[in-house]
Every structure is written in C-alpha cells, then in structure tokens.
Amino acid sequence: MFPPSFSHEAEVISYIPFSDGVDDGSWPMDQEERARRYEANLRSLSSVVTRLAAAGRPVTCMVCTFSSPVVGEVAREHRLTFAVYWIQPATVLAACYHYFHGHDEVLTEHANDPAYEVTLPGLRPLRIQDMPTTIVPSKTTLDNPLSAIVLRALRLLFEQMDEEVKPVVLVNTFDALESVALAALQPYMDVFAVGPAVPHDDKNESEEATAAQIHLFEHDAKPYMEWLDAQEERSVVYLSFGSLLSYTKRQAEEISHGLQSYGKPYLWVVRKEGRAEEVDLCLSEATADGGKGMVVEWCDQQRVLSHPAVGCFVTHCGWKSTLEAVVHGVPMVATPSWSDQTMNACLVEEWEVGVRADRDAEGALTREELVRCLELLMDGNPKAEHIRANVDNLQNRA
Template sequence: MALANDENHNNGEQEQGRRSHFLVVAYGIQGHINPARTLARRLARIGGCTATLSVSASSHRRMFPSHGSSCEEEVSDGLISYIPFSDGKDDGSWPNGSEDRARRREANFRSLSAVVDRLAASGRPVTCMLCTLSMPVVGEVAREHGLPIAIYWIQPATVLVTYYHYFHGHGELIAQQQGSSNSTQDQQVTLPGLRPLRRSDMPTFFTEKTQDDLSKMILQAMRELFEQIEQEKPIVLVNTFDALEDVALKAIQPYMDDVFAVGPAVPPLDELLHQKDASEAAQVHLFKHDEKDCMEWLDAQLEKSVVYLSFGSLLAYTKRQAEEILHGLQDLGRPYLWVVRKEGRAEEVDLCLRDVKAERGMVVEWCDQQKVLSHPSVGCFVTHCGWNSTLEAIVSGVPMLAVPSWSDQPMNAYLIEEEWRVGVRAERDAEGVLTRDELVSRLELLMGGSERSVQIRANAQSLKERAQEAVATHGPLERSLRSFINKSLQNLNQSRKSIS
C-alpha cells in the first residue's frame, strides 16, 4: 500500500511538472550563464518541466555563433530553449553611468516582457520567472505579468546570510570598523547564526574604502534585490548543498520563508563526456578553446602532478602579475596548465608568456575546466575562488590554492581554508600581486607530503563524496527541485486569485 501511495505521489509531482514553464533569466557572463543553464536543464530533466533560458543578445550570439546575429532567434538543445533579450545596445559593454543604466533597464524590461508574451502566444505560457542575482528588473517584469518570481542565488549560502545582515542593521557595524591600520582587516565581525568572520573575509563591496562605478552599480543592484526579497518574499534557490553549508542554510531560515538548496550546479561528468555537439555541451563557453591539445597534454603527465591555474573569465593580468606567476611556476618545477584569456590581454603579457617552456607547462586561452579538474593528472587548482570554480573543484575532489580578488571571493577562500579545510590561502602583496615566493611556498605546502597536505587531500575526497550524494537520484537536490516546483505552482495560483 505504501508503494502505491508513493507511486501516486510521484505521478502527481510529474503532472505538476508538466504544467510548469520556468523562464530562467541570467546575467550575460560566464559565471551566471552556466549555473542558470544547469538549473534549467535539471528542472526539465528531473521535474519534467518546460524551461527556457534567456540571456542578453550579445551573450546569446556568443553561445550560438553558427545561428547568425539575429536578436530574435530561438534555439533549442532538445531539452530546453534559449531566447535572447535586448538591453538596447547588444554590444556586450558594461553600462556607463546612471543614465545609460536607466536606458538599458527600460530596454531590458520591454524586451523581457515581449519574451513572456511571445511564449504565451506560442502555447507555452510562463508559470514562474527565475533570475540570477543582480537583476531586479526581472521582478518588475514578473509583477507586470502577474507571475511569481524566484531568485537564484549563485554564490554561497554564507554570502547570502552576510548580504542579508548587511542590509538589515549590520552595515554600520562593518563600516565602523574601517580605519587606517592594517589590523582592522583582521577584526572579527559576528553576524547572527554564523561563526565569527574576519573583516577581510567579507564581500569586498562592503569594505572598499573607495568604490569604482562597477562596485557601486553591483552593490545598488544587490540592495534592490534584498528590498524585493523583503517586500515580496520570493522563493530563493541557492547553489549549494546541505552537507556543504548546513550552518548558513539554517542561519537564513528565520529571515526567508522559502529557501531551497539546489546545488552543486555542476553538470554530471557523464553528461560532459558524452555530449554529441556544441548545443548539447554540459557547460557553456563564451571563449574559444582547443580542448584536444589540452587533454592530450594532460594525458602525458603523471597522476596528481599538474598545477592547474585559472583566475576565471573576468580578471585581466598585469605584466608584473604574469611575470610573478610564470617565474613561480618555473621555480616550483612541476608541470602546469595555465589559463590566460587573450581577450583584454596586454602586449607585454604576451611577451612574458613567450618564455613558457613547452616541456614544463602549457598556457591556453580557455579550457573546459570541469574536464580538466576531473583529469587524474591534476594535483591542485590555483583559483580566484569564483563560486562556480570552487564547486567544480569540490565535485572533482581537487585541493585548492585560494587567491581571492573581489566580490564574494574572500568569503569563498575563508570557506575553503577554514570551514572545509580543502585548501590553503595565498596572500597578495601591497599592490595586490601574488608574488612568486608566495605562490611557490603555498604550492609546496599544498602538494607536499606533510600531515596537513595529506589531510587536505583526504578532506577534498570526502567532500567530493558528499557532493555526489547530494546529486544522486532521489537525493537532496532532486527533492529540493520537486519541492520548489510544487511551491512555484502554489504561488502562481495565489497570484491568479489575487488578480481575479
């Protein structure tokens, strides 16, 4: 009898899934698109839903270069659809000043509203809008169309809690601890529900003495996001899992009604390895890369011998930083794979990279990072601590050398070194440069045979196993997604009742 009840329950959930259509809107950069796409595909695969991913027209063109330059073209990979929206410029540039931001926001609103109307006209009405963080305009579109909105928090739950308290009474506490002395960076900040944190671990937007326009723009967007969360109580999905951040997930529950852990948003390796073409690729790549050469080079290296170094899709290298890393890697004497994007790369950096000796290392413009981290020859990952990179390393069981730069990265580095103990942190000098001496000493510690390095590798393997448990069939991730689908339909029915 219990089995029959379970089957009826599952059939009911599948039926609800078929009635759901999620329009997932992502900010058009690599770090937002990949977790959003993974979530959309999981909703379609696990929950039986219809899912559409919408990104800016400039990013859509880079994702599907073979489909031409049309802003209107819809693409399908056989599981989900992709429809671009327009910010009025569609050139991939950052907003320049408040007037430009306002114009683009209005264009985004009109374009996304048109996407919702277009899907309804085609017989695929949207039942819930879902957006990555820093996109409050999506909430405005959802309100205009009487749709529920869900926020996809693509940073750690610990950072979610930190932002919440920053905008709810603790901002001044953090600001009061600013001062001229370097010791202020190590002062502790105690936030409800979390372990004490150093001020230097906080998101950089809270602690920068002088903010540039980009930092101001992002912090303002986050302020609007948390105002929306406070007023409308949307569902919040977090790219994490219970075994990774149980403390933070419990800490946010008193302040937000519906929070679901739906991570790690890293596609399963079997999907990655058995992709048939670019449209079915497990990960989106906005940069060109030669996967064959990279993997063949890794195949020729000894197990766990390679230092893999990548600082993500946004960071550009100065000449001095490139030189320090190159000389450090050469001094270390281990094989290395180093990602240095050509986009925005200064000529003097190119000159520096000519000194790379092929027998010791390989420099590539871009690579399929998940495949690289899953390769048996990779022994550690020198990372900027972007959350996607951090999760990919966790899923692959690779120890990390944390070299954070901005935004949530210092907090992620704290979690890597202090909470999970799956890596060590490297400190930058007064000019913000990772020196060769620091790089070598930290890597020797991480890849050596000391008791600490052995424990770090064991911790990394253990965390990998916990991540596998989270994404297993009928596991925590699947249960969270099904609960989210049911809750979103309840919210849709409530919205319709309030309108009628």
C-alpha cells in the same frame, strides 16, 4: 542572441531574446541613462510575457539572478510567482541580506580593519577581510566601478525580495557545504540548496559529444589533454583566474617565476583578451623550459580538473570554479581578488580543502607566496595529507 528555440523532449526549453538595456555592451555610469535603459529592459521583458500568454503558453513563474533585478518587477506587474537563483554561496547571501537589513554601519565602520570580526545572525564570526568586496570594499577594490554597479543591483534585488511575504531563493550549494548558513537564512526566506550546479562527469561520453559543449571561448582541447595524459598522477599544478581577471606584467612575472621555481609541471590558463605584449613575452619565457609547463588561452576546466594528473588548483575562487574543484576532488590554492571570492576563499579554509594565498599591497600574488602554498599542498607533508582526506570526503558528499 540565442536561437528562437531549442527543441528537446517536446520543446521543454525555449530561448527568447529580449533587450537587457545594454545591447551595445556598455555599462552606463550616469544615473539618468541607467534609469532609461532599465525602463527599456522592463518593457522588453514584459512584452515577452504578454506575447507568450497571447500564444497560449502563459508564464507561471519567473526566476532571476541578482544581475537581472528587473525580472522581479515584471513578475509583480503580471502577478507571477517570483524566485531568485543565487549563484554564490549561501554564506554570501546571508552577509548581503544582513548588510541591507541593519548591519551596513558596523561593516562600513570597520572596513579598514581587515582582522576585525563581525558576528551576523546565525553565522560564525567573520573577518572584515572575508566579506564580499561588493559590500565591504578592500583597498585594492575600493575604486572598482563594477563593484558599485553590482552593489546597486543587489540593493534593488533585496528591496524587491522584501516586498514578498517570504521570498523564494534557490542557492547553488549543498547541505554538506553550508548547513549553518542555510539554516540561518530560513527565518527570512524560503531558501533551497539546489547545487552543486556542475555538469555530471560522464567518463563514457563520446568525443563528439564533448566537443559539442558550449564554452565561453573557442579552444582546442587536444593539445593540453594529450599533455596531461603524459604527466604523472597528481603532479600537475593547474592555474586559472577565470574569465574576467586580466594580468599585469608584474603579476604574470610573479606567477611565471613561482611556477618555474617550484619545478613541477603546470598548466596555466591566461586569456588573450586585453593582454599586453609584455605579458606575451613573459608567457613565452614561461614555456621555454623543455616542456615542464604549458600555457593555454582557455580550457575545458571540467575535463582538466577531473584528470588524474592534476594535483592542485590555483584559483581566483569564483564560486563556479570552487564548486568544480570540490566536485572533482582537487585541493585548492585560494587567491581571491574581489566580489564573493574573498568569502569563498574563507570557506575553502573552513572546509580545510585548500590553503589561502595572501596577495601583497598591490593586489598581486607573489612568487614566494605561490611556492609556499604549493609546497603545503603538493609535497606530501601531514597538512597536505589532511587536506587530501577532507577533499576526498567532501567530493563524496557532493
């Protein structure tokens, strides 16, 4: 729960808690239970708007992400301006829009043909394998219950947007990245590129200010930052799959052997939550090589990516991580798993700021594939030089 308010420049920002209907942390799969919790969510948020109006601080506009479609309903109830903040690429927004507006059949029909190309209005041809797995599930994500929950939330959001004359959508992107997709969306909505939503990298910021930043998980930055300081420029492989993905024993082994086989220094982030003992043993073996590699449970990704020692970023291609790599000028090995990550990896290839690592039939990144991609990005060959030039150009435009 947030504090009641955060005062800054005459209380520009205030935090007010309300029930989202899942206060116990569970995700109800039963339809009746979902409906009950949705109503509780709606009533709770609506009461916040009513209380603010009664206190002389009326709400004039409501903004939500696709994970909070109830906001649109509350805004309509109180006759307030409503806008969507889209936290994924504009290309994903376009794909989802057209899925819910007449193109769902063609996408579903060819779901088992990864190489099949679909042309959506205003966009270049896209392969089925590059589509967000929430609308076109892959073999490895077909039974993911979270995908079904996200799809329901998206459907509700687009239904609410369709009730607007021309919905307003703020997208975390910028023109140099997605000018085609942004233009393709304009006939259907007022879309504004408001990104990249990445904190400014202030080299002169004090250690106290840096330490005061809020992170998802507690961690001590000093050990890994000092370790990075001791490495050569652009020599370190940084690998992180974000805050949600967990590791199987096999996946940890494949990555560990791949990193050790490649032989360059690496900083590997593996969250402790849900980690099996077999994975812990594998990580212990990965760091028992004379200091070549370092494994941490979490890190300040902004500081890591901006460090001159980092030569490439092996990433799951969450949009936040992708934008951070672009802003800090770090080439990527894209290893998407689900949701928008597949399309984000496609965009990384399109911009030529990284290479895509294919996962095997079980959804694992193999040691051989990891080494192949690292050699392409890190070994000074013509392709690596071409990608580096594109990375520098896009960083400047960001």
